[in-house]
Amino acid sequence: MAKVKVHVFLKPGVLDVQGKAVEGALNGLGWAGVKDVRVGKLIEFEFDGEDPAGEAKKMCDTLLANTVIESYRIEVA
Template sequence: MAKVKVHIFLKPGVLDVQGKAVEGALNGLGWTGVSEARVGKLIQFDYAGDDVEAEVKKMCDTLLANTVIESYRIEVE
């Protein structure tokens, strides 16, 4: 059984409205050094199949990430 984490973020150049909102809120609360905030997703699950990396990549390309505007990073333990 593998423990899988998939980190998904918008690609550079894609406007991150949530990131801008977080950045603005933090700046407004006094953390003026915060810039270029990006908000992403973390998906965690257990996977019992074979060839974990390849199968999780297929999952990302098919369902978990919108590869037109998002990139992803897979961690397997």
């Protein structure tokens, strides 16, 4: 049984509208020093089977990430 964490975030060149909204809100609340906000997803699960890292990569390519605009990073613990 492996604990898998997948971080999914937009690729650097892609406009992150959710990040821009958060940045605007934080600036408006008085935190003028906040910049370059990026909002991503963190998917955690238990995996029972062979080769959790390889299977997680297949899951990302199939379902978890839109690889046209998103990158992902996999951690297995």
